[in-house]
Amino acid sequence: MSEQFKDQGGAATSNPSRLLRWLTSRFMTHLSQRSVVEKRRAKAERLRRKNDAPHVVEYFHQVEDGYSHLAIQMLEPLCRRYDIRLVCHLVSGPRGANSPEPDLLLRLSRYDAGLVAPEYGLDFPGGNDAPDETCREQAARILAALDDEAFVAHGAGVSTALWRGDRQALAALEKDLGSADAAGAAARLAAGDARLAQLKHYSGAMFFYGGEWYWGVDRLYHLEARLGDVGALQQSGRDPLVPRPPIEAGPLRDNGRLTLEVYPSLRSPYTAISFDRAVKLAQDTGVNLVVRPVLPMVMRGVPATRQKGIYIFTDTAREARYAGVPYGNFYDPIGAPVRRAYALYPWACEQGKGNALISAFLNCAFARGVNAGTDKGLREVVESAGLDWDEARQHLKDTDWEPLLEENRLAMYKHGLWGVPSFRLADENGQTRLALWGQDRLWLISRHIQRLLAHRAAA
Numbered sequence: 209m210s211e212q213f214k215d216q217g218g219a220a221t222s223n224p225s226r227l228l229r230w231l232t233s234r235f236m237t238h239l240s241q242r243s244v245v246e247k248r249r250a251k252a253e254r255l256r257r258k259n260d261a262p263h264v265v266e267y268f269h270q271v272e273d274g275y276s277h278l279a280i281q282m283l284e285p286l287c288r289r290y291d292i293r294l295v296c297h298l299v300s301g302p303r304g305a306n307s308p309e310p311d312l313l314l315r316l317s318r319y320d321a322g323l324v325a326p327e328y329g330l331d332f333p334g335g336n337d338a339p340d341e342t343c344r345e346q347a348a349r350i351l352a353a354l355d356d357e358a359f360v361a362h363g364a365g366v367s368t369a370l371w372r373g374d375r376q377a378l379a380a381l382e383k384d385l386g387s388a389d390a391a392g393a394a395a396r397l398a399a400g401d402a403r404l405a406q407l408k409h410y411s412g413a414m415f416f417y418g419g420e421w422y423w424g425v426d427r428l429y430h431l432e433a434r435l436g437d438v439g440a441l442q443q444s445g446r447d448p449l450v451p452r453p454p455i456e457a458g459p460l461r462d463n464g465r466l467t468l469e470v471y472p473s474l475r476s477p478y479t480a481i482s483f484d485r486a487v488k489l490a491q492d493t494g495v496n497l498v499v500r501p502v503l504p505m506v507m508r509g510v511p512a513t514r515q516k517g518i519y520i521f522t523d524t525a526r527e528a529r530y531a532g533v534p535y536g537n538f539y540d541p542i543g544a545p546v547r548r549a550y551a552l553y554p555w556a557c558e559q560g561k562g563n564a565l566i567s568a569f570l571n572c573a574f575a576r577g578v579n580a581g582t583d584k585g586l587r588e589v590v591e592s593a594g595l596d597w598d599e600a601r602q603h604l605k606d607t608d609w610e611p612l613l614e615e616n617r618l619a620m621y622k623h624g625l626w627g628v629p630s631f632r633l634a635d636e637n638g639q640t641r642l643a644l645w646g647q648d649r650l651w652l653i654s655r656h657i658q659r660l661l662a663h664r665a666a667a
Contacts, residue, residue, distance in 0.1 A: 270412025274321030482647030
C-alpha cells in the first residue's frame with residue numbers, strides 16, 4: 209500500500225470508500241500528465257504510419273444543437289487546411305446521466321452560439337428559438353443521404369437553411385442533394401450513436417482524432433495544433449482557423465457599477481483552472497465581484513458517468529496547460545471534504561477571506577494532491593488561505609452555509625444555468641447583460657465588459 213495513501217487517508221482495509229477515492233484520484237492524476245498524453249499520441253501516430261493510414265478525423269453532428277451548427281461550418285476549412293480524411297456522423301446528442309438537463313443544454317447552445325459566432329467569424333441565424341421540427345426532420349434526412357465528401361461540402365448549407373427556417377432553401381437542397389427516407393435517416397442516426405458509444409463519448413459537436421476528443425469550435429485550436437505536430441498541415445505559416453481568444457482586461461475600468469457573479473464548485477475541474485482568473489478579471493476591470501458557491505452536481509443528486517468524468521478531467525488538463533495554470537495532481541474532495549470546507553466559508557467571508565479559501569481549496573485538491581478530508585489536509589487549505597486553523601476548527605460543524613448554497617443554486621437556475629463554473633454579468637440596475645456557463649467563456653465576459661464600458665463612456 210502506498211505511503212502517500214497511508215499519510216493522507218488511513219488504512220485501506222478500514223475504509224474501502226477511502227481506498228476508492230484514493231485510487232480514483234491516482235487514476236485521474238495519471239491521465240492528466242503531459243508525459244502520458246504525449247506517449248498516447250505518439251503511439252497513435254506510430255500505428256497510423258505502420259498501417260499507412262490517412263489522418264482520420266471523425267465528426268459527430270447533432271442537427272438541433274447550436275454548437276454543432278458552428279462546428280459544421282468549419283468542416284470544409286479544416287479539409288482545405290489539413291491533409292485529413294473527415295468522417296461525418298449524425299448523432300442524437302447526450303441523454304440520461306450524461307445530460308441531466310438536455311432541454312436546458314439545447315437552449316443554452318442556441319443562446320451561447322449566437323454570442324460566440326460573430327467572435328469567431330461564423331454565422332448563427334437561429335436566435336434563441338429551437339428550429340422548426342418539420343425543417344429539422346427534413347435537414348436530418350438530407351444530411352443522412354450525404355457521403356462524407358458531400359457532407360463536408362454541403363453540410364453547412366443544409367444546417368444554415370435549417371436554422372434560418374428557410375423552407376424554400378431546404379426544398380432546393382433536397383432536390384439537388386437527395387434525402388434519405390425516415391428509416392434511412394433513423395439508421396444513419398443509430399449508426400452515429402453506436403460509433404459515439406464505441407469511442408466512449410456522449411455529445412454532439414465533437415471531433416475525434418487519434419484517441420482524443422475535441423469539443424466544437426472552442427477546442428479546434430487543440431486539434432489544429434496536434435495536426436500540425438504530425439505533419440498534416442497543408443498550408444504553412446497560417447494562424448489557427450479558430451484561435452482561442454485571450455482573456456483581456458482592456459483599457460477601460462469600471463467603478464463597481466457592473467457586477468460579475470461567479471458560481472464555483474469545490475469539486476469542479478473547470479472551476480479549479482478558472483476561479484483565480486475570474487477573480488483577477490474583476491479586479492483588473494474594477495467590476496464588482498460576487499462569488500456564489502454551489503454544491504458539486506453529484507452532491508446535488510445529479511448523476512455523472514465515468515466516460516463524462518474522464519473527458520472533463522483530461523480536457524481540463526489540456527486547457528490548463530494552454531493557460532499555464534497549475535493542475536493535475538488531484539485528490540478527490542467529494543463528500544465530507546467539500547462539506548467541511550463550506551462549513552468554514554461564512555466564517556472565512558467574515559474575515560475577508562472567502563475567495564482565498566475557495567482558491568486555496570481548489571489549488572490543494574486539483575494541483576497539489578492534498579487530501580482535504582483529513583484534518584492535516586484541511587489545515588493546509590486553511591492556512592494557505594491566510595486563516596487560523598485553531599479558530600477554523602471551531603466552525604467545522606456549522607450549518608449556516610447550507611441555505612446559502614441552496615439560494616445560490618436557485619439563482620443560478622433562474623438565469624438559465626446549472627453547471628459550473630457559471631458567470632453572470634449584470635448592470636447597475638441588476639439586469640442581466642450576459643449569463644454563460646464554462647471557463648472557456650471568460651474571454652467573452654472580458655470583451656463584453658469592455659463593450660459595456662465603452663457604450664457608457666460614449667453615452
